Amino acid sequence: MHVKELLSLKEKVVLITGGEGKYGRCLTEGLAEADAKVITASPFLDEGEKVAAMFRERGLDVEAAFVDQADHESILKLKEELKDKHGRLDVLVNCAVARPVKGYNGTLEQWKLSMDINATGLFDITREMADLMAQGGGGSIVNIASMMGMFGPDLTNYEGLPEKWKDQSADYFFHKGGMLTLTRYLARMLGDKNIRVNAISPGGIFAGQPERFVENYTKKVPVGRLANNDDIKGPVVFLASQASAYINGENILMDGGMHA
Numbered sequence: 379m380h381v382k383e384l385l386s387l388k389e390k391v392v393l394i395t396g397g398e399g400k401y402g403r404c405l406t407e408g409l410a411e412a413d414a415k416v417i418t419a420s421p422f423l424d425e426g427e428k429v430a431a432m433f434r435e436r437g438l439d440v441e442a443a444f445v446d447q448a449d450h451e452s453i454l455k456l457k458e459e460l461k462d463k464h465g466r467l468d469v470l471v472n473c474a475v476a477r478p479v480k481g482y483n484g485t486l487e488q489w490k491l492s493m494d495i496n497a498t499g500l501f502d503i504t505r506e507m508a509d510l511m512a513q514g515g516g517g518s519i520v521n522i523a524s525m526m527g528m529f530g531p532d533l534t535n536y537e538g539l540p541e542k543w544k545d546q547s548a549d550y551f552f553h554k555g556g557m558l559t560l561t562r563y564l565a566r567m568l569g570d571k572n573i574r575v576n577a578i579s580p581g582g583i584f585a586g587q588p589e590r591f592v593e594n595y596t597k598k599v600p601v602g603r604l605a606n607n608d609d610i611k612g613p614v615v616f617l618a619s620q621a622s623a624y625i626n627g628e629n630i631l632m633d634g635g636m637h638a
């Protein structure tokens with residue numbers, strides 16, 4: 379097959395959770411530019427609709443849907459909607475994240491809420507959508523993890539900033555690390571359904587952070603910058619497409635060489 383064909387997502391139905399967020403928009407854009415039909419789902423439907431409309435104005439095939447990853451019923455409803463409207467699902471990109479825990483001393487209630495969304499909800503939506511994918515003959519799941527699921531917090535990034543910046547929350551490191559193990563588990567469990575499961579572990583994306591943070595951070599990155607809006611498009615299209623057909627259970631660390 380021609381390499382352009384291998385990388386094309388033409389006629390593929392892609393669900394991305396949290397596709398209107400910071401990295402989510404870049405992922406949605408890249409997937410739609412590769413000719414996929416992209417459905418972005420989150421509890422913030424108005425925001426999702428706005429982002430989808432913005433992409434449609436550019437000729438991209440993007441629509442918004444509602445899902446609250448912590449609510450099993452809403453996941454089942456979305457699964458039904460996808461089946462009724464599109465008849466299939468080819469790709470799931472797990473990008474949603476909630477950050478309810480407030481620092482090291484955050485409450486256990488905050489921790490439980492985080493796990494409901496980021497751990498239990500992640501598994502719930504993945505299992506349901508994998509079932510839909512299997513009904514159509516298979517597909518690809520891409521989990522958006524983080525370099526923080528592989529390494530502890532580098533507190534020197536926050537030197538010269540207010541102390542609260544150093545007060546990193548433990549839940550994020552816990553569930554992002556878990557996402558990588560879940561990726562490998564699912565890669566083995568879903569292989570016989572022709573579903574591949576891979577992860578991307580990005581570093582920080584530039585989103586107007588304070589100058590001092592950018593300075594502290596970028597001097598550790600061989601390519602000398604934070605991630606930009608294009609950086610994640612290639613990796614996600616690659617993992618979603620047939621171009622990566624023999625890659626399963628893998629994690630791409632996308633940090634500009636920070637941990638090389």
Ligand SMILES: NC(=O)c1ccc[n+]([C@@H]2O[C@H](COP(=O)([O-])OP(=O)(O)OC[C@H]3O[C@@H](n4cnc5c(N)ncnc54)[C@H](O)[C@@H]3O)[C@@H](O)[C@H]2O)c1
Binds near residue numbers: 399
């Ligand atoms: N921002 C970064 O620098 C960075 C770095 C590394 C990895 N990541 C990863 O990228 C992904 C997106 O992060 P971001 O910083 O763009 O986040 P963001 O806060 O901008 O977006 C998070 C998205 O999750 C959705 N969401 C929240 N609660 C939800 C729920 N209950 N159900 C469904 N969706 C829900 C929101 O609608 C939002 O669109 C995350 O997986 C994160 O771990 C981000």
